[in-house]
Amino acid sequence: MTKRRTPFTVFFALIFLAAAAASGSAHQFPAGAEKLAKSEECSGCHAAIYTEWTASMHANSSPFKDNAHNAVRLKFAASLKQMGKTPSYHCANCHTPMADNIADLMSGKAQPDSDNWTHTEGTGCSFCHRIESIVPGKEFNQYVLNKDGSFYSSNPSGKAPHKTAKSALFSSGEVCMGCHSHMRNSKGAPICVMDEEGASNCLTCHMPEAEGSPAAGSEKKTHFSHALPGGHDIDMLRKAVSLDMSVDTSAKPLKVAVTLKNISAHTFPSTMPMRLAFLKLTAEDSSGRVVWTNIKESPMEDMQSVLVKMFKAGEEKGVAPWKAEAVAMDTRLKKGEERKLSYTVPSDNIKTVSVSLIYRLFAPPAMKMMGIPADGKNDKVYMVIKKKVDL
Template sequence: MKNVSILILLAVTLFSAEYLTNKSCNECHPDIYDEYQSSYHSKTYFNDELHRKVAQKVPVYDCGRCHMPAAKNLSDMEAGKTTPNPIHKEQKDAISCFYCHQIAYVKKSHKFNINTLARQAAGYKPTLYGSLDNPDDSDKHGMVKSPIYDKYACMGCHSHKRNAQGVLIFKAMDENQDSKGCIKCHMPYIEGPVEKMNKRSRTEHRSHFFAGIHDAEMRTKSVDITIRPEGNTIHVVIENKMEHPLIVQAARMKYLKLKVIRDGKVIWENFKTDPMEDKQATFVTEFADEHGKRVAIPYFAKKRGFVNNLGAKEKKEFVYKVPSLHKNDRIVAEMYVILAKPSCAAVLDLEDKTLTEPILMKKVETIVK
């Protein structure tokens, strides 16, 4: 019995390393900390209204696996036994530095991928992992280069997710993809050392801003739009420049606004008030119940409803019949994104109106010759 007790104690201590808060990382990595604090990896249940209000609509916090992965009571939250509480530093840290730098293995699975963390021994400073050559230890932690951080680290959360009914909520990666594309685009090398002391005189580091839809430059680079007028038709080609689908997050909507302007007045447009008037150029994923009725919160979905998307690097041509075009008519094409699509916003009572206001991604125009 004594030997059994020792084995049980050892199993517990292997997973009991002291948690390092995001704030503690700031002491040695101020630049990276500031980047992270400006990123959406720092957003969580407590400071992201859209995420919180969606989570409050469901009986269990099954978002936590990716949005609050360091929580010690994650299993209880996923089982509906408790809800997020800001007194827990691991929960307030969102997608924490400590959690992400402990990933030892990413297991591919049908419903969602699973991050396996490195075992840490109690009573010793933890070992963290990354992609640096010849990393430095500190008084807080050891540091080791791991191949996981060159091509797999993002796959734990950013690959795909299905709900309890097996409905695909999002899919960001194909089966043959890994994290290399994510890292190249969203974590480019930028000027500045990795740490304040800069023992090895490093001149650059990977950005931890994780630029995406909230960054104007990234929005512009993500799509190409070309316009070709011909008689009484307009040909518009939209190309998704990204290595993942145009729509990934279930709450979002992207759409094309096309206008013909003559003498300063709009004489034609592809829709008046609702982008869904032009479904071919409205990119969104809607969900439905077993009867086909629209469901706003993906947790309750029994199947997918209306889905329109562009795959990675995919382009599509749209042809519009318009009144006869005149010389010097301006044709303006604008791509917009809404962070909380109308069907989602309608059930959430969002106070932050920037979540429901269209954000310009790209604008191009041409003059009829």
Template sequence: MKILLYLMAIMSLMLANVHKDADTASCKKCHPTITKEFEESMHKHSSIYNDKIHKAVWDLHPAKAKGDYKCSKCHTPNAKTKEEQTQGITCLTCHTIKSITKDSKSNINNYNGEKKSFYSAEAGREKEKVVYKTTTSWWGNKTTVGSAYHDIDYTNKDFYTGNVCMGCHSHKQNSNQFDVCRIEEDGAKNEKENCITCHMPKIEGSATTVRISQKHSFHGFSGARKNSKMLAKYVDIDFVKNSKGFKITVENKAPHNLLTHPLRVVKLKTNIFRDSKKIELKTHTFVKIIGTDSKPTMPWLATEVVKDTMIKAKEKRVIDFEENLKSGDKIEVILGFYVVNPKALKKLNLEGDKEISEFKILKSQNFSVE
């Protein structure tokens, strides 16, 4: 009897804490694969304690002296203490978003506030709400439905279109009423292709140990900082030889700019390999720079777009090369990026940081000249 009471007490504590620790121990018990992916993601590392770039920008922000950390709305939405801030975004953050309120400055996440009630999406279950319950048959056999840790609501349409992402990822306006960054919401309207299907693609492995499935949605969240190679399939590179030289076409199949953050810089590097020699051609740069008075500034000071050569949504960017090609030449095309514009590293005190300053390859392709 004492053992039974002890087990019941432990279970009660676990259930009481599931809403508080929905990103760690409680979720990990039934979702080990998803939790492992999530703990390596930028969502998990979104706070100033885990994201060096975010901290570098915050260290220069005038609001830091006042302790007015408004970034917490998206970077640490569930945190009430410093310890909780280190957790960044949690499982609880996304799975309790009930709806999105649109606002000119930045959209707002509305959370359900109900303990143990989480939203999710699964094809074929769009009308289901799974509530935990146990029933007993006439013969005394017990049948359990749902999870003892939480109920699951599959009816929230925002989890099927990707609109659930738009509370934080739509846009951010500074005090000058200037959009520091913006992602068009066209990519969060279609159930077949949207933010979730691109950045959380279906991969091998079960979502839970309770009900085994062949695949699950990737919770590492592919993006510029993490798992960027998973996004390479949304970029096509083509080569055409002509009388003046050749053309390289870069097609961005995404419903938003190739990279959306104002600190990012995209580079196209092209090389010719001829008779065991490497000929490096001009590097082409694609960037969106914000600032004021035609000069780059920190985001909170910006009033205008200083320069914008970034490859746009659904755009095919054609780059002309006037180099004459010979039969047998090999053309190497490398499309990559810097997560922080090299020109901004000194200002942000990030010089010498290899992970931030290195050139990351998004996609590379080779072509042969006949």
């Protein structure tokens, strides 16, 4: 993992200098451009990469494969209808970028169709590898794809049986920033702002080298992993934060100090605003009975332990992203942030104090508001880190 990877900040500077509005309402293909290939066509020769991609959220981002995304887009459509507007699917820009009628999906002239493979594919191989440049936009960015169908990489081997070309966008995370840079709603509220919250090379953490050749017949023994893990992956979550706890037993009541440090390169949780993380502390007596806890039912009982972002419209807090006028609160751990929390544990007879960092893809109130199915995946409770001190 030592080759490639140029600094990233230059790119952000460029984007903001350019500050141009996104043109049109969809990714741009030059006139006469090659059609996008189905990812399955790459599977025969790029088996390891194809298998990783198939299980990734990039292959599963469409409304037909991600039921959480589908629930939210239906709520969004219903809300547009209520306001007398045409239900549109601008989500297509990032969730079904390969759609052959993407402009119509984004304007509401067409709806997602499960029988059209370009609507079910998500972000496929040929989409990413044909990215030629990024068009900066106010609400979100877009891409320009190449005309001749060459597959870009930072350092082509020259051994592929198909057209390849060299692109500097692929030597860092720049190539990701058509979709992952930012999303502001029509009122300008910052729904996701990765461009402001993190700024280092995404590939070093998200596409590490993995065992196995990148292609049948290649001389290389490793390839860059296309599993692209994030919040759905417990191993990745464990790389996001460090957690320490100490208990001052000379104090009565006990004083418990917890230190959280963000060791990822961006906000934690990042960046999707429905994510939630919180600390649950318990104190147990010698028989293992819990005699004290900071949270009985909802993490909101102890706001210092909660890492979350929430929007507001007027006086109303916790509104849907598309209604948001501003951020109501953002207690997530910033890039590089170290946060010290202290708790007073008002009880004698304590034998152990435990702390857990718990993560949820969707905060329960958000699941309810959006109608996100509790299917064991969306409502999974991730035990990220647990620490215990015996007194």
